[in-house]
Amino acid sequence: MDPSIDTDGDLILGAFFPLYYMKPEAARTHLSFLMQPEYKVEADRWLWKNYQYVLAFYFAIQEINQDPRLLPNKSLGFQLYNALASEQYTLWSALYWLTGDHSMIPNYSCQTQSKSVVVLAGTSSVFSAGIATILELYKIPQLTYGPFDSTLNDKKQFPSLYQMATSDSSLVHAMISLLLHFGWTWVGLLVSDDVKGEQFNQAIQAEMVKRGICLAFAFKLHETRTMYEKLRPISFIRSAFPLQMCISCTGKIPGLNTFLKTVNPSHYPDDFYFRELWFHFFRCLPVGSVCGQTAVCPPNVSFEFSPGHIDMLTVSDSSYLVYNAVYAVAHALHRMFLEKVEMGFPEDAAQPLILPWQLHPLLKTTQFTNNAGDHVSLHKATPRQAHYDIHNIVNFPAGLQIMVNIGKFSSGSGRDQSLVIREDMIEWPVAFKETPTSVCSQSCGPGSRKMPEEGRAVCCYTCVSCAEGEISNQTDAEQCIQCPEQKYPNTERTHCLPKLVTFLAFEDFLGMALACMALVLTLLTVMVLGIFVKHQHTPIVKANNHTLSYMLLISLLLCFLCSFLFIGRPNTATCLLRQITFALVFTLAVSAVLAKTITVVLAFKAMKPGRTMRRLLVSGAPNAVIPICFLIQLTLCGIWLATSPPFVDADAHSEHGHIILLCNEGSITAFYCVLGFLGSLALGTFTVAFLARKLPDTFNEAKFLTFSMLVFCSVWVTFLPVYQSTKGKVMVAVEVFSILASGVGLLGCIFVPKCYIILIKPEKNSLKSFRKKVGPKRV
Known part of the structure; x- marks a missing residue:
């Protein structure tokens, strides 16, 4: 097999394309400089897809040679060689092209007249840099059609090298966008083992970190045979990676498709x-x-019917760059011949002999619009918007494969970048019924958050439920969100729901029950008061100072009525009145009981010789206890209102899903001072009544007073711990119930027995009966 293909022309373009790999044994034989090389080589593996570079090269030369305006009366020829990323083979190919003879003697050329002007070489940075070292000795321009490499752009090291590809970082963004589109965050990375691959590796890994994509593994692959040897132990990648895709530049070459369908050997x-x-x-x-x-x-x-696994009709990005490279040379030559004519040297323009180094000033400034309408420039240009086609390698019966365009990516700045995928055209492998996943950990649904696992990549995490009072309304939330005080999480902890405002309302069963009880007791108290007023001249009413009985009944009536201040929606007025009214009316009630108890004691003492006790009893001195106690409690309440009065408050934490409207006592110290005075008064009254329980009073009232105060004190002693342990409207209900229960204790124990005698046993409500009852005790 001859290592080169020659086609004569007025000007010759050298071209190196990677078309096959050599067997290692053959390569060692042919690449040794200690012996005469053979002229036949043996291909180990053909790279059939890369032959499209040659076809694009042929098509460009054919168009230029047929164009009467670009290079009139001149033709382009070529010398085509296989390119292999091997230092020895690269040197051999370059020397053969330079000498034009199989002897490959440096600085010797068998050609009487040099027609070679430029070299097209380099799908890889390794090959481009290797051949550039030799070509630079002769100042021969080299145009590369591989991906842009910043190291090759160093004009101090490679002054004669021109890259057709422009600097483009958008490929990284295109691949990242593709991964994010399908939600693939746990991926492997295969890059070429060269400077370009390392640059791409660093760029994409940095972007992966920014976008939350993690690296499962990374391999560097050589471009020579070792690449395929290295692929064998990781051949699972192809079966594990469900979407076989390629991303290319979307350059279109008008007429190339027709050329490919008609051309043949x-x-x-x-x-x-x-x-x-x-x-x-x-x-x-x-x-x-x-x-x-x-x-x-x-x-x-024709190529239209080529095997499905090799699609020759879809133009690759490198083929597009080869096409542009040939045209760039033609435009530079066109300008050179035009300048010779303008300078008055038409005979020089007619002579096609050109020294390669003469093209450098022209190539550096060459820019044109190709037949596809794209702007092409070899000098440093501003970054332009990049467009990529995304292809899916679709499997057909009988093992045929073809690349199907399923979308595109357009680069831009920030949010201007766009990815369009037609998922209905994607053919997933048979094992997948839907879009496959590639994640280290399954997504955390709403209501939970991600918790990183120590020592592992950020894509590997566990899902934990949001804490009490927090929600997450998106998938894979990093943190949960605290609900506002006015809202609470739903059961799934995905949304914040508005809390219900609650209080001890009249409409509630509990509120309605307490209100009915208060109303019944109020009416009952009114009835008792009416009975006492109606029978005020009877002995049982007149006994033990009926004025105190009226005052006690009125105070109990007010106690039952004040319970209505605790039921209903709290407001400023009710908050100010409820505790103050409760304290004052119960102070009035308890002090009235105390006065009645003292009256019993004085009445017993007045029966004994001596006038002091009788004067106190007749003067109504026991009644003075009531205003004194009331004024003390009123003073405490006044201080409370003046310093830190009660106010309307809201409790958003005690009860789940509810905001409790309540009355804040303001000063807790003042509140407990008021309760403390009332408690002390009740305890003192109970003590006096207990000591006087066996005195022979009228209708045995001392025992009733003692028992009523025992019930009163028991209710409020029980109230304190229960009140402190409850929240919300239940706490208010406990206080209302205690008010009613203590009032019932006083009303029932003191007045029910007397009403029983007045209404049921009227014969006992007489002075005669009274005398019979107390007579024996005086003996």
Whole structure:
């Protein structure tokens, strides 16, 4: 196999394309400089897809040679070589092109007249840098059609090298956008083992960190045979990665598609690569080809019917750059010939002989618009918007594969970047019924948050439920959100719901029950008061100072009525009145009981010789206890209101899902001072009544007073711990119930027995009965 393909022309373009790999044994034999190299090489593995570079090269030269305006009366020829990323093989190929002879003697050329002007080389940075070192010795321009590499852009090291690709960091963003579109955050990375691969590796890993994508593994792959050897132990990647995609630049070459559908090896009989490719695809050769015993292909055979796993009709980004590179040379040559004519040297313009170094000033400033309408420039240009096509490798029956365009990506700044994917066109592997996942940990649903696992990547985490009072309303939340005080989380902890405002309302069963009890007791007290007023002249009413009985009944009536201040929606007025009214009316009631108890004691003492007790009893001195106690409590309440009065408050924490409206006591010290005085008064009254319980009073009232104060004190002693342990409207209900229960104790124990005698046993309500009852005790 001859290592080169030559086509004559007025000007020659050297081109190096990676078309096959050599067997290691053959490479060692042919690349040794200690012996004469053989001229035949053996291909170990063909890179059939890369032959599209050659076809784009052919098409560009054909268009230029047929264009009467670009290079009139001149033609472009070429010398085509295989490119292999090996220092020895690169040197061999470069020397062969320079000398034009198989002897490859440095600085010797068998060509009488040099027609070579530029070299197109380099899908990889390794090969471009290797051949540039040799070409720089002769100042021969080199145009690379591989991805942009910043190291090759160093004009001090590579002054004769021009990159057709522009600096473009958008590929990283395109790949990141693709991963995020499908939610793949746990991925592996394969990069070429060169400077370009390392730059891309660093760039994409930095972007992955920013966007929350984690790296499962990373491998560097060589571009030579070792690349495929290294792939074997990780061949699971292809089956594990469900979407076989490629992302390319979206350059379009008008007319190339038609060219590819009509071209065949008979058009380029010297191109043995073309024959090998055609035979590999179709097991035949076209009419007119040097085929020997090979079968002749039918007339309709073309690249349109190439095997599905090799799509020759979809233009790759490197093919597009090859096409532009040939045109860049043609435009530079056009300007050179035009300048010679303008300078008055038409005979020089007619001579096609050009020294390669003469093209450098022109190539540096070359810019044009190609047939696709795209702007092409070889000098440093501002970054332009990049467009990428996204292809899915679709499997067809009989093992055929074809790349189907499923979307595109357009670069921009910030949010201007856009990714469009037509998911209905994606063919997932048979094992997947829906879009596959690639995550280290499953997503945390709403109502939970991610908790990183120590020592692992950020994509590996556990899901924990949001704490009490917090929510998360999105998937994979980093933190939960605290609900405002006026709201509370729903059961799933995904939304904050408005809390219900609650209080001890009349409409509630509890409030209604307490209100009915208070109303019944109020009416009952009124009835008792009416009975006492009606029978005020009877002995049982007149006994023990009926004025105190009226005052006690009125105070109990007010006690039952004040319970209504505790029921209903709290407001400023009710908050100010409820505790103050409660304290004052109960002070009035308890002090009236105390006065009645003292009256009993004085009445007993007045029966004994001596006038002091009788004067106190007659003067109504026991009644003075009531205003004194009332004024003391009134003073305490006044201090309370003056310093820190009660106010309307809201409790948003005690009861889940509710905001409790309540009355804040303001000064807790003042509140307990008021209760303390009332408690002390009640305890003192109970003590006096207990000591006087066996005195022979009228209708035995001392025992009733003692028992009533026992009930009163028991109720309020029980009230304190229960009141402190409850919250919300239950706490208010406890206080209302205690008010009613203590009032019932006083009303029932003191007045029910007397009403019983007045209404049921009227015969006992007489002076005669009274005398019989107390008579024996005086003996």
